Amino acid sequence: MNTSQLDLRELLAFKPRGGMISFLGLRVQFTELQSHGFCRSELIDCVGEETARTFLTRAGFARGWLVAKQLREHFPDVWAEALQGNVGPRVGAMLGYGEIISSVRTSGLEGKPLVESYFVGTFEAEESLRLHGLSDTEVCWEKAGLASGFVSHVQGRTVYFAEIECQAQGQAYCHFIGNFVDQWGEDAPAALRYFGGISGSEIDSTLVNSNSVLPNLFQQVEFPFSASSLKADQMVSSSNLMHEVTLLADRVSAVTTSVLITGESGVGKEVLVRHIHEQSARKDKPFVAINCGALTETVIESELFGYVKGAFTGADQDKAGLIESAHGGTLFLDEVGELPLTTQVKLLRVIQENEVRRIGETKTRQVDVRLISATNVNLVDAVAKGVFRQDLYYRLNVIEIALPPLRSRTEDILPLCRYYLSKFNELFSRDIVSLSPDCVDLLLNYNWPGNVRELVNAMEYAVVLGKGPQITPADLPNNIRNSMDKSQSLTCQQNTLEDVERAHIINVLDSVHNNKTFAAKQLGISLTTLYRKLKQYDLAED
Structure with missing residues (x-):
């Protein structure tokens, strides 16, 4: 599981009416930073800095240990990454302890630190600067404790972190070094004394069964949804491709020009059309939709243009068509x-003359409609084959908006899943909170041949059949559930060693915001070697 793709909600569960939140299965409470900073200052004033620092460091250790313990028990796929050192800093960042810039893991032997990491924006440094200005000492005591407890659980041996540089001291970042207790040696920082010899076994013996009540409390959840509050589907996206589409749609909504929406079946063409209508000056007027492929020639004409009484067998009264409506x-x-x-x-005549004639009637009626059409076929080819009129094509296609398939905008997959998860929760009176990490992995790697329509069906299927507070792979349709094995098999057959190395370099560069020096450290190679590989894989900047 790539934790950089996780939304915090993948690790949160909550009682929908409030009052109870859990993170990784542990009950938590949100605290905003200003009151936290006030409490920290009060603690220092009451018991002195030495005692306060010891308390906060040990409390941070306990928190890190418990988070790692829950991660191992509830998310084995993510835990496998934790063993490689790829998760701890990201979990710390998700908990609000600051943004990770770089983290390098070694064996912890031969004089090298086990972990060396750099953070910016740690909340302890921020609050210290806000309340007290520049500090003479490092101040990220909880952060050092959290990292120590987490890595200690991962390693199965006690590890202590010391902060070497701190933004509260005016430095550019907060620099942490972690090592096994018995590897620190004679030059161990004085800050290690604030751990007071704490270890994971001490925490486990103190907090036995501390979270056993939580699952029982969550079973008492009642969530009386009302389907009547459901709204029509909305434009949900976070990709650059859909951002451009939405900008264009917003521009054309201000005018009455005909618009043609193109794209594969299921990409969400009607949702985009409704968005254009809702953004237009006609939003309080009728929105009328008809599927031209679902009706026969005779029926579609009567539906579009209407008819008068006696126009054909069964026409026992006058009826206005959809165009008039x-x-x-x-x-x-x-x-x-x-x-x-x-x-x-x-x-074509309706478009040119702004008038409609009902079937069986001699007079025409003036109409004022904004025409938007959509298709999943190539109309240029249809014109060439003689099955679509060229003059009508040009009338319809004044402005074309092409909707990309879902596989081309993977950034939209999770926002769409979350939106429809919430919608179907409400529709079916369910209380499924989020997607499990392995489910997220599966959804992101699936090709979505049916586009958004298939995604909607998958979320409905999962909400109806889901058994727990999170959607898991077992809750998804078979074709999605079985896709990962096929994808992994294909990847193993196609990827060369160079492909894997290139992809790894790209991921590391992304994780350190393209800082070449940090990337080289994390990759365990020299800066010169990194630049050579960037050139080798055509990744060098011009």
Whole structure:
């Protein structure tokens, strides 16, 4: 599991009406930093800095140990990464202890530190600077304790961290070094005395069964949803591709120009059309949609244009068509490429003359509609084959908005999953809180041939059949659940050693914000070697 792709909600569970939150299965309480800084200052004033620092360091150790313990028990896939040293700093960052810049792990032998990491924005340094200005000493006591407890549990041996440089002292970052207790040697920092010899066994013996009540409390959850409060699907995205699409849609919503939405089946064309309508001056007028591919030629004409009594067998009264019904608003023609040629001719006249004639009637009626159409077929090819009128194509395609497939905008997968998870929770009166880490991994690596429509179906399936507070792979449809094995098999067959090395270098550079010096340290190579490999893999900057 790549924790950089996790939303905090993947590790949180909560009682929907409030009052109870858990992180990794441990009950937690949120505290904003200003009151935390006040409490820290009060503690120092009451008991002195030495005692306060000892208390906060040991409390941080206990927290780090328990978080690691829960991670091992509840998220074995993530724990496998923790054993490689890839998780601890990110979990610390998710807990709000600061942003990781670099973290390098070694064996902890031969005089090298077990862990060396750099952070910026640690809350202890921030609060110390706000309340007291520049400090003469390092101040990230809880952070050092948290890292020590977490890594101690991972290593199965007691590890203590010492802060060497601190932003509260005016440094550019907070610099931490961690080592096995018996490897610190004679030059061990004086700060290690604040741990007071604490170890994981001391915590385990003190806090036996400390979280056993939590699952029982969560079983008492009642969440009376009301399906009547559900709204139509919204535009949900975080990708650059969809950002550009939305900007274009917002621009065309201000005018009445005809728009053609193109894209594969299931990409969300109608959602985009509704977004355009809701952003337009016609938002309080009718929005009328018709699927042109779902009706026969005779039926679609009567539906679009309406008819008068006696126009054909069964026409026992006058009926306004959908075009008239959309007067003043927006008419959406979905799968417009399926329109019969005879209907295309009549539709062209409506667009050109802004008037409609009901079947069986001699007079025309003026209409004012904003026409938006959509298709998943290539209309240029359809024109070339003679199954779609060229003049109608140009009338419909004044502005084209192409919706990319979901596989091309993977940044949207998790936001969409969370949106529909919440929606189906409400619809079916469920209280599933989030997606498990291995489920996130599966969803991100799936190809989504059915696009957003398939994703929506998968979330509905999972919410209906889900058994716990999180969606797991077992709750997903079989085709998604079985895709990971196929993907891993294909990757193993195709990836060369150079592919793996190149991808690893890219990931490390991303994790340290492209800082070459930190990246070289984390990769365990010299800066010169890193630049040579960047050139070798065409990653060098111009």
